[in-house]
Amino acid sequence: MADAEPAPERSLAEAAAERVEDRRGPTSPLSIALSELGAVDRAVYDAIARTPTPSLDDPLRRLSKAANGSRLWLAIAALLALFGGKQGRRAALDGVIAIGVASASVNLLAKSVATRPRPERADPATFAARDIAMPSSSSFPSGHAASAFAFAYAVGRHMPALALPIRLLAGCVAYSRVHLGVHYPVDVAVGAIAGSGIAAMVESAGDGIAERRRSGG
Numbered sequence: 001m002a003d004a005e006p007a008p009e010r011s012l013a014e015a016a017a018e019r020v021e022d023r024r025g026p027t028s029p030l031s032i033a034l035s036e037l038g039a040v041d042r043a044v045y046d047a048i049a050r051t052p053t054p055s056l057d058d059p060l061r062r063l064s065k066a067a068n069g070s071r072l073w074l075a076i077a078a079l080l081a082l083f084g085g086k087q088g089r090r091a092a093l094d095g096v097i098a099i100g101v102a103s104a105s106v107n108l109l110a111k112s113v114a115t116r117p118r119p120e121r122a123d124p125a126t127f128a129a130r131d132i133a134m135p136s137s138s139s140f141p142s143g144h145a146a147s148a149f150a151f152a153y154a155v156g157r158h159m160p161a162l163a164l165p166i167r168l169l170a171g172c173v174a175y176s177r178v179h180l181g182v183h184y185p186v187d188v189a190v191g192a193i194a195g196s197g198i199a200a201m202v203e204s205a206g207d208g209i210a211e212r213r214r215s216g217g
Contacts, residue, residue: 041186045119048178056179057129064132064176067144070099072173073151076166084159091158094206095151098199102150105198106191107143116140121181130180142183145174145191146198153199 066072077095080088116139137143148170156163174192177183 037186041184044185045178049119049121049181052127053179054127054129057127060172060176060179061129061132063173064144064180067148067173067176070103070147070151073099073147076155077151080155080159087158091155091162094154094158094203097206098150098154098195098202099147101202102146102195102198103143106141106146106194107137110141110194111138111143114138114140116184116187119181119184132180132182134182139183140187140190141194142174142177142188142191144177145170145183145188146195148173149192149195150199150202151195153196154203157203 063072073095077092080095081092082088084091118134118139121134149167152163152166152170155166170192174188177188178185
């Protein structure tokens with residue numbers, strides 16, 4: 001007799017739905033919505049995991065690895081600082097600061113609170129070109145997505161001409177984490193939102209400091 005397959009890990013949305021259900025009952029609209037969100041999250045992940053995409057697998061694996069430790073964004077920041085003039089230097093500096101704050105907030109704080117197991121790869125050999133080391137940290141939220149969108153927000157604010165291409169690149173990095181099987185879609189969506197929000201707060205704080213200096217306060 002074959003061994004039964006292990007039950008899949010609950011998503012954060014599904015876990016939250018259970019808590020809401022315990023408090024408000026199974027017919028609570030919030031509980032139902034969270035349960036559906038968890039089901040969609042898992043279904044999208046499974047669909048991506050099962051879809052053959054041989055022309056995308058290796059490029060996305062290389063892109064994801066390039067973003068490890070924010071190396072991709074630091075390299076772009078260096079190019080902006082060298083060739084972008086005063087505006088480029090400001091964009092590079094603010095981008096690096098945004099990465100630092102977003103990375104610390106997500107990797108040191110958020111991941112320690114919301115401990116979500118990484119996805120289970122049913123058969124890693126199915127798409128060998130997608131094989132990368134599975135990180136040991138919590139799956140939620142995505143640190144890669146947070147850093148990518150924090151950097152993209154800061155750079156795009158100072159250099160509007162780069163706003164669209166750098167956000168598209170950040171989106172590709174975020175998607176690559178789902179494509180390679182190390183994150184669920186909700187992980188990268190929340191990471192992207194968190195990174196953009198953190199960058200906005202950092203930029204706002206920087207503007208306030210600059211304004212006080214100009215006014216002699």
